[in-house]
Amino acid sequence: xxxxxxxxxxxxxxxxxxxxxxxxxxxxxxxxxxxxxxxxxxxxxxxxxxxxxxxxxxxxxxxxxxxxxxxxxxxxxxxxxxxxxxxxxxxxxxxxxxxxxxxxxxxxxxxxxxxxxx
Amino acid sequence: xxxxxxxxxxxxxxxxxxxxxxxxxxxxxxxxxxxxxxxxxxxxxxxxxxxxxxxxxxxxxxxxxxxxxxxxxxxxxxxxxxxxxxxxxxxxxxxxxxxxxxxxxxxxxxxxx
Numbered sequence: 001x002x003x004x005x006x007x008x009x010x011x012x013x014x015x016x017x018x019x020x021x022x023x024x025x026x027x028x029x030x031x032x033x034x035x036x037x038x039x040x041x042x043x044x045x046x047x048x049x050x051x052x053x054x055x056x057x058x059x060x061x062x063x064x065x066x067x068x069x070x071x072x073x074x075x076x077x078x079x080x081x082x083x084x085x086x087x088x089x090x091x092x093x094x095x096x097x098x099x100x101x102x103x104x105x106x107x108x109x110x111x112x113x114x115x116x117x118x
Numbered sequence: 119x120x121x122x123x124x125x126x127x128x129x130x131x132x133x134x135x136x137x138x139x140x141x142x143x144x145x146x147x148x149x150x151x152x153x154x155x156x157x158x159x160x161x162x163x164x165x166x167x168x169x170x171x172x173x174x175x176x177x178x179x180x181x182x183x184x185x186x187x188x189x190x191x192x193x194x195x196x197x198x199x200x201x202x203x204x205x206x207x208x209x210x211x212x213x214x215x216x217x218x219x220x221x222x223x224x225x226x227x228x229x230x231x
Binding site for chain 1: 150152159160161162164167169175177206208210212218219220221222223224225227
């Protein structure tokens with residue numbers, strides 16, 4: 001069965017430093033997608049970055065990058081140059097399969113709370 | 119651009135009362151739609167999803183139901199609320215034929231007393 005595991009309930013990082021949030025997944029489907037979302041205290045889920053299982057290169061979006069290690073089934077999020085506004089809860093999620101007709105269901109991890117210290 | 123709306127933002131309801139939460143999407147057609155529930159400090163639990171009008175799939179048997187009366191409208195309902203229905207309810211949409219990232223609404227905080 002598909003599963004997402006985030007082993008870090010909470011993390012601290014100093015402002016302007018980089019931080020890595022861990023995510024491991026389990027699936028038997030060769031086609032899948034991995035996502036990271038940010039949830040600030042307001043509650044809204046904000047999409048950050050996507051990695052497809054067949055993508056050859058690690059995804060990057062501004063200060064966010066995804067360290068995709070397929071053999072290890074890990075998809076860690078790296079935030080560079082942390083800012084105070086990065087303090088939030090971060091969720092890793094996975095979708096099995098893609099393309100037309102796919103339901104697009106996501107399975108979420110339990111999340112990691114990141115606090116950026118000034 | 120696409121936007122997603124949810125209302126109400128907060129709701130306090132007594133046990134046994136009915137519930138209706140509404141979600142609408144603008145700026146896209148034939149989206150996949152989803153309802154999630156999040157307990158405090160926890161991850162998201164998928165409740166229902168819909169790939170088209172009148173097509174509802176339930177992920178977790180429970181006290182809730184969902185309907186999709188129009189292409190961009192998704193409604194979460196209950197006839198009689200339980201204390202365990204308290205939580206943060208999030209609606210999301212995605213394009214069915216792409217990578218599948220979901221975009222979330224602002225959420226509804228429901229407290230059942």
